[in-house]
Amino acid sequence: MRQTRTWRKFGVLALLGVVLSWLISCGAPAKQQTTGAGEVEFWTMQLQPQFTDYFKQLITTFETQNPGTKIRWVDVPWAEMERKILTAVAAKSAPDVVNLNPNFASQLAARNAWLELDTKVPAEVKQQYFSNIWQSSTLDGKSFGLPWYLTTRVAIYNSDLLKQAGLAKPPATYAELAQTAKQIKDKTGKYAFFATLVPEDSGEVLESFVQMGVQLVDSQGKAAFNTPPGKAAFQYWVDLYKNGLMPKEVLTEGHRHAIDLYQQGQTAILASGAEFLKTIEKNAPSISKVSASAPQITGDTGKKNVAVMNLVIPKDTDQPDAALKFALFVTNDQNQLSFAKAANVLPSTIKASEDRYFTDIPADATPADKARMVSASQLKTAEVLIPAMKDVKELQKVIYQNLQAAMLGQKTVDQAVNDAAQGWNGRSL
Structure with missing residues (x-):
């Protein structure tokens, strides 16, 4: 699930x-x-x-x-x-x-x-x-x-890693995430997080565009991300990668790798469903003991996914x-x-x-119990961030492929955004 x-x-x-x-x-x-x-x-x-x-x-x-x-x-x-x-x-x-x-x-x-x-x-x-x-x-x-x-996605975080980096709390926004990523890398040599750019896998990065205020397509289904907000979103992920603040495997590994890295103590934050805390408890008890949950990271829009x-x-x-x-x-x-x-x-x-199961934290609450409360608290405003449309995975593919090219220095950000827009608009219907 x-x-x-x-x-x-x-x-x-x-x-x-x-x-x-x-x-x-x-x-x-x-x-x-x-x-x-x-x-x-x-x-x-x-x-x-x-x-x-x-x-x-x-x-x-x-x-x-x-x-x-x-x-x-x-x-x-x-x-x-x-x-x-x-x-x-x-x-x-x-x-x-x-x-x-x-x-x-x-x-x-x-x-x-x-x-x-x-x-x-x-x-x-x-x-x-x-x-x-x-x-x-x-x-x-x-x-x-x-x-x-x-x-709804939550930010599961390793409180020990944050403490080692001199951080009192996890980031709430993507802007804060970039600062957190640098501080964790400088202080601990580890990464703040892992967000895959494999086209066939998670849509987390594509959802981040919407959270940053990017309109993906217009009312006619044409690309609408070739705009200043769209270029800023491309630039955000390119900068993180080029500055060594994301693992190289984000280009080749899927969300399963994000879970593995977190369970190994190699990343400080895992963006995932609250239900994964039980998996972490089973597979990595020591990491589970220092894990806690916060609301999912979002952009200036404040939008959160469901x-x-x-x-x-x-x-x-x-x-x-x-x-x-x-x-x-x-x-x-x-x-x-x-x-x-x-x-x-x-x-x-x-x-x-509204049942107490989602609103009242028991005295002996486990990390999974607390995560459930955080997750449930987002329900009233959470939304499906990627609009229902034909060929939605093709949209993710063309954006991810061009974003990867920009990360690897094969294209400028402007060229990558333009090529992604042209690729989407010129696809065979």
């Missing part, structure tokens, strides 16, 4: 999108009747076996409350979900309720694949979800999904009412709170987020 999953595996979208469009335009076969009358097929992403008991109980409760409706739960590995759902939607044999994320789901929302929810979800029910989170599952003003579980998982209902379902009823059941206050506790994530409903 790590945040980088929200960004993974978009590389096949261009090819599969063409295939999907071709299948639809040629007339796909009718939906195969793989479910019986009154049976709702529900797909999740890699939640077995860890949460098998949770979902069995959830489904039993729903079926008891709704006689005549049966839920068939299918759990799909992360690596296979996009291919499987694309194929199923094209063949009109998709399940009735699907667990995806807004960025991927929006690719199919643009092709009218999902049931529109604005007229089907009562206003009083819609208001139970955070409005900023609900917006992540809308495209062109139309709602295509129900928000489910969330994570990673969202949602539930969507295919437009061609033959069980629209039952599917929606089940999706609303899965994402209601009670069940969101229950799953958030089981999975160490955050709920997307306001009432569930």
